Amino acid sequence: MEKIKVIKKLVYEGEVDELGRPHGKGTLYYVVEKDPAEERKFDNQGDLRYRGEFEHGLRQGDGDLHALGLGHNPVSRYAWYSEGEYDSCGRLIHPSNPEGSYQEFVPVWYPFFEGLWQADQPLKSRWSDDEVRLSELAAQYVRLTAYDAIKTLPFELKTDE
Numbered sequence: 001m002e003k004i005k006v007i008k009k010l011v012y013e014g015e016v017d018e019l020g021r022p023h024g025k026g027t028l029y030y031v032v033e034k035d036p037a038e039e040r041k042f043d044n045q046g047d048l049r050y051r052g053e054f055e056h057g058l059r060q061g062d063g064d065l066h067a068l069g070l071g072h073n074p075v076s077r078y079a080w081y082s083e084g085e086y087d088s089c090g091r092l093i094h095p096s097n098p099e100g101s102y103q104e105f106v107p108v109w110y111p112f113f114e115g116l117w118q119a120d121q122p123l124k125s126r127w128s129d130d131e132v133r134l135s136e137l138a139a140q141y142v143r144l145t146a147y148d149a150i151k152t153l154p155f156e157l158k159t160d161e
Helices: 077-082 136-144
Strands: 007-016 022-032 047-054 056-071 084-086 092-095 105-118 123-124 157-158
Touching: 022 157, 047 105, 056 136, 084 105, 092 105
Parallel strands: 007 157
Antiparallel strands: 007 022, 022 047, 047 056, 056 105, 084 092, 105 123
């Protein structure tokens, strides 16, 4: 069973209302406490991210809740080292990626829920017309990231300035 992560702070990029709460389109990152003992596990270190629409701090409208983990690199080792500039004889003369730079595991955003939200709760999946069914873990993270659960956490608003 995966250990539930503890959210330390929030970082938001996007539109806000007059009180500084997410409102309109934006991305809210839920920064979690890191566990060095789980550094190389799949789904480790899982910062969470909601990207979509907000209404006065609540997830409302189209949006996706994801967790950051590690996954296998979708690019093969061969493709990684074969990218670059070739001469007229087909020899690689300037590789795009230096020797030893290939990573077996890369950061991947895993979906917990993608679709429509209403009053901070999943309403309708983007991928199915059936009733919303969340895994136990996804349901726990939906509750953990709800506005009422996070409104007292440190909040950082990222701007373009």
